Amino acid sequence: MNFVRMQIRVELFLKYSSMRGWRLRVVAVYLILLILFSIAPMNEVLANEEPIDHVSEQSAETYQVGDVVLQPEPNLVESQVNLRPSGFKEYMYDTGIWYGVQWGARMYWVRDKSLKIFNTSFSKWWDNVTEKPKWDDGDTFVVNWVAHPFFGMLSYQFYRARGHSRWSSALGSVIQSTLFEYAIEGLAVQPSLVDLIVTPGVGVPLGMVMEELSAWLIEQNNSVATVGAYLTNPMRLFVKDRQIGIINPVAGTFEFSGPFTIGTTKDRAIDLGYPLFLESPLPLGRVMADLEVVSLDKSFGDQMFFYSIRLDLPSESGFFGLYLDAPYGGVNNVEGARNGYEFSNITMGAKQVIMKTSNSVLSAGLEVAVPTAFTDGQGRLQAVTNYRRDLPAYIYQAFTATPYLAGAIWKGAFSLQANLGTDYIFNAKNFQDDDFEFRVNYGAAAGVNVPIKILDPTIFFEFDGYTLTSDNTNGKTDLFITPGIRFGKRISPGFAVQVPVEGPTSDIAEVDFIFDFQIRF
Template sequence: MHSHFYLKTALPLALLFTSFTFAESAPAEPALSETSIEIYQKHATNSAWEEKDIDPAFYDSPYQVSLFDSKNGEDSDRLLSQTYSIFGLGLGVIAVLAVMPEEITNWEKTDLQLGKKWADNVKSGPTWDRDDVVLNYVMHPYFGGVYYQSARKSGYRQWDAFMYSAVMSTFFWEYGVEAFAEVPSLQDLVVTPVLGWAYGEWAYTTERDIWLNGGTVLGSEYLGNTALFFLDPVDSLGRNFNYLLGKDVIKAGTGYFTFNEVPLPYGTETENQIGLKVSYIFGDDDSPALPGISGKKVVLSRYESRTEDPVDTGIIGVSAGGAWVNLDDEWGKKSAFGTQWSLGLYFTRSFSTRLNYTRATVDSKSAGDDMIYENYGIDSQYYFNSDANLRPFITAGLGEMMADEDKTKRRFQINAGLGLHYKITNNWAIQGDWRSYYSTRTKTHENHLSSSIIYRFGKGEWSL
């Protein structure tokens, strides 16, 4: 087992331990004044972009980023406070691991030269990692969703929350904290923010529903507390910390009440958006009680809106299928059938970009062992006739090829090709394509003929 396993698991375990320590070690009646509790209760836990008075011109540029210019009333102070919390938790874990015994962390003594190790790892990446499937495709999207919610709950729209998650997962985690333990991972750079977006938006709406159901799940306050913590541990810890101190050291945010006329996406018509605040106070007002794991004494906002964010989880697409791999004679291997999958963003009906991966086991043309062939990289597609269901497209990209999972045998590749995309429904499509790969180092050519089925999250291709 490598040191990065501890790094990837230590933060969630530390968060879990810290949260339940708050709940169990605090006295039944915290030594807080009535005044300080009232001050804290006046704050809402989050705000919603959908509740704000949005300038109609905003819809003219759906991919604009408001993270550094909160022109729609986003709570940038709350997001900055949440960012500090994430930094503190992550760096705290690194500090603890650095002083723990080697037999626990599996970090060699030379690993304590952290600056040099970080620089070496950054220079070596990104690479296709061999981490456990659960770590790569469950834990990374989970924490991508935690980053995402920090921005979403601060009143930012989905696209801004995704961009925040991408920045945090790339520079704070992959090229920051985790680079002290391993080379940055190519698939983590994509999977963490993209699947984190899908999970984060689901967690965001699920948490709001739990609060509006009295903070319970299946009628159980304990299940409600536990669910609220796991849906967003950073926010949960912040609420607990504020409660223990009796003031908002970590900002909880603000709320809104609105009745606005707003434009429909990509049109000239408008419709009404109604925002309605709902307040839930738990415990006896005359005798303040421990708020529990999630900080129960809160005010939340609930809104009803027919207005759609033009950029939502529908642009996220995953595909799976098969590929016929025809290798250059230089490999000395036969052609073979393999598997292929991708994860990407379908920005418009005309353009998408994806992380693409192909794997096949190929036989030798003469006596010898089989070889595992891998091809991975980033590619983009431009679709013609995009208003129709059947869309021819061209594709191009770059990446690497690898033999037998040996990183010393990596070959840089550039590729181009063409194909056909057929939309079945807003959520489902099928696709076939041919691609030619060229290695600039070995001057070799490979060809892939593939077919796949594509799934789009959310409502899929409804807009853009």
């Protein structure tokens, strides 16, 4: 009875959310990302079980046998940085950084990339930028008067966080708006006059007000006000003492601002960080981007595409971690779907080590995929769910809870990992017209670390299985094998080839080429 009540409540919530439309989902995504970083540091239950990974000026001076420590971590609370006024060289450097950020955001966010990004040439760009900017650019009121001022505010706050004056930061916002219109969007479309004016014209005053409000909220010294401070000035998440990085609220540290350090637990987490679709039992701090190109059976279409950005935040002890994954799915020449990409369901997860020995570890975790996909009016998400590996991420309007266990054993350079979990998928009617789906997930991976300095390669073989017990129309089980290789410790690119060998997915897909890039901390 309680399960039925819970399902009814979830369905009512989803129905209400869909009635409010995509704007509500935009706000929800923004709040999810920011609230995640405002979580208070958690207690380290197992902190005394292993040597301390994070080494600072205040940490223990002695280490246990087997520790690998590259460099001591500086004191992140009172970091010693150069606080002299930024000059022209720094200004141009920061301008280049934010220009790159704009390119990255556009490549990630734009749904019709072929039309709005890649449909260009030098002559087309020249014709666009030599035309007089047009006022009526065809965008909605929300895009022109909400989204663009918001990014104008962010660019102003970025320059301010990097140590520039208010006037030079305001000029930076103007420069970035001009670069976006003429050297990013201008590659494919004529520059927009309303964007050139409104982005800095509204964004800079908004940025000034939000900067002052954020500083005042920080001074209040309470958790609610701190959340408000990060909401009003998101640059606090990524810039501290003029250093670029990211706040890790779980460990209470600012990552990427100091040397990379490795202790026993982190070293093992890095060694176990090779699987692509299994959850490693040891939390690993990282920022990751991946891209998949799926070659389809010709009777179904040409290609599917998947890409995502993932952030993992471990505790200082390395026994607890939070993670967030924001995926996109897309198609090319698939019947019933327009070419392009759709933002999909954000996944949030947490895992906790429950047992660890010198050569094994077992963790328990929970993932929640929330319905953040804005729309599926072009049929793209409906199409990509035929590749049934990541159903919770791509079923439009679905809400999924996934409890799981993750374990690993190792000896020397060899390791073996395994996962077992279940998907409880609510409001799944956009998949096979059923309101609820239940799936069992299982998999294993074997890896070997090859002793080649600098490259630090890991060769691995991964097996993944998914049994959709609620499916009464197609085969219930999909099986995949994935051989691959990963390089490096802090900077870690990887490549793999996945082959669906059994089930409905194998009927429509031939092979999946996977590329990913991780930066660890």
